Amino acid sequence: MEKRCLDSGVKGVSTGTTILAAIFDGGVVIGSDSRASMGGEYVSSKTINKVIQVHDRIFCCMAGSLADAQAVTKAAKFHLSLHSIQMETPPLVISAASVLKDLCYKNKEELQAGFITAGWDTKKGPQVYVVSLGGMLHSQPVTIGGSGSTYIYGYVDAKYKPKMSREECLQFATNALALAMGRDNVSGGVAHLVVITETGVEHVVVPGNKLPKFHDE
Amino acid sequence: MALSNLLEIPAAGFNFDNATRNAALEGLFEGQKPKPMKTGTTIAGVVFKDGVILGADTRATSGEVVADKMCDKIHYIAPNIYCCGAGTAADTGKTTDLVASNLAIFSLNSGRNPRIIMAVNILQDMLYRYRGQIGANLILGGVDCTGNHLYTVGPYGSVNTMPYLSMGSGDLAALGILEDGFKPNLELEEAKQLVRVAIHAGIMNDLGSGHNIDICVITRQGVDHNRPYQESEYKDNRKVNYRYRPGTTTILTEKVVPLKLELVQETVQQMETA
Numbered sequence: 001m002e003k004r005c006l007d008s009g010v011k012g013v014s015t016g017t018t019i020l021a022a023i024f025d026g027g028v029v030i031g032s033d034s035r036a037s038m039g040g041e042y043v044s045s046k047t048i049n050k051v052i053q054v055h056d057r058i059f060c061c062m063a064g065s066l067a068d069a070q071a072v073t074k075a076a077k078f079h080l081s082l083h084s085i086q087m088e089t090p091p092l093v094i095s096a097a098s099v100l101k102d103l104c105y106k107n108k109e110e111l112q113a114g115f116i117t118a119g120w121d122t123k124k125g126p127q128v129y130v131v132s133l134g135g136m137l138h139s140q141p142v143t144i145g146g147s148g149s150t151y152i153y154g155y156v157d158a159k160y161k162p163k164m165s166r167e168e169c170l171q172f173a174t175n176a177l178a179l180a181m182g183r184d185n186v187s188g189g190v191a192h193l194v195v196i197t198e199t200g201v202e203h204v205v206v207p208g209n210k211l212p213k214f215h216d217e
Numbered sequence: 218m219a220l221s222n223l224l225e226i227p228a229a230g231f232n233f234d235n236a237t238r239n240a241a242l243e244g245l246f247e248g249q250k251p252k253p254m255k256t257g258t259t260i261a262g263v264v265f266k267d268g269v270i271l272g273a274d275t276r277a278t279s280g281e282v283v284a285d286k287m288c289d290k291i292h293y294i295a296p297n298i299y300c301c302g303a304g305t306a307a308d309t310g311k312t313t314d315l316v317a318s319n320l321a322i323f324s325l326n327s328g329r330n331p332r333i334i335m336a337v338n339i340l341q342d343m344l345y346r347y348r349g350q351i352g353a354n355l356i357l358g359g360v361d362c363t364g365n366h367l368y369t370v371g372p373y374g375s376v377n378t379m380p381y382l383s384m385g386s387g388d389l390a391a392l393g394i395l396e397d398g399f400k401p402n403l404e405l406e407e408a409k410q411l412v413r414v415a416i417h418a419g420i421m422n423d424l425g426s427g428h429n430i431d432i433c434v435i436t437r438q439g440v441d442h443n444r445p446y447q448e449s450e451y452k453d454n455r456k457v458n459y460r461y462r463p464g465t466t467t468i469l470t471e472k473v474v475p476l477k478l479e480l481v482q483e484t485v486q487q488m489e490t491a
Contacts, residue, residue, distance in 0.1 A: 009371055011349055012349060012371055012372065012373030012374075012375055013371055013373070013377075015374045036375075036377065037280075043379035045377045045379065047379065048377060065373070065375075066371075066373075067344075067345055067349075067371065067373035067374040067375040068340070070345075070374070070375060070376060071341075071345045071374060074341075074342075110348075135424070173421075
């Protein structure tokens, strides 16, 4: 098993991935693929869950080393839960993103994990934040991450419109993930999507064979 | 937190206490240090209708030599939780022992039966803290109040859950069988067969796996740990008998020296027996 992880820079299982999040009118869609790989040649899991719920209306997507990302999200869940109890109010999305940023920045030498945090709160409504590898925190209306994101920058730039409807945004996210999974060898499996609005959270899972097909498939 | 872990959380960072001792020992071996015993292994687990089945081979290797032909790779964690371990034999054994003790203390303190997810969390935290230096690739399986569960924990602390899993050097051979034969809600006998064939594939196609197949069936009713479930058809016939009967070595002389003991002090303590 050791021979599989020597080539890639990440030790152990990596989530070499495609993750994205986009704001629509009234909510936010966050999604990812479901492949976990080792050394760029072995798929250690076809159905790994990369969209983790850190609070009632806040989710985050992980990229990078699976062990590091799972450890950071566990710590973040704990911190957010404590914060929420102390403040006696649901946490803001920026708080969740800040917790992740703090962990990533303070331990940047040891960690290899990046995140996209998305959610809904009463103060600013739907928001998307990206926390990169070194601990940079940035807010954007739509963001993509992971190794597969390089193949869909053009698609996202061209097709994203602010104030889309829920269905349009869901279709946009599914298409983006399908395109990235089609070109990136370390992204694949099923598309996990989560729609977060003021009223609730909805999980949408699109199996590999039901993903949209494009002209060459 | 106080309920589960009575061991102190160690200080942050690496512990270099044994570094000087190791350096001194290395000098004694003149460059040919004994290699740690690895379980170059095939382990597998399958979730079936009524519970979980874990299977493992029984070969432990040390370099190119088989160190143990009847190694037990299915470790006890709790009455309803067992764990298969691949990687460094010492690491898997000690790590699972540690979790078993912690869970036993937790059960006694809280009056609750442990859940598989708790064992998984403790293992994940511990292996992550050691940054992959503990070579333990584990498959945990069990039945608790929330259902039948099967998890795998990697040496760096990554966790995954699937209805069928295999780990070790023979994992790809076993995985092929599992991918082909697995269906949800298998019956007991079908699931046992599937695990047996998967481990057998590992034994036949991987040099690091071999000898017998052990199976552990965990259901709500209890645990059935079959060791060995299937014996290897390749047995070696020893030409020479290494058991020596008494009297093989002749006694030339016998000398008895009685010890002279002097009674110095005598005290009598009454025992309170109410």
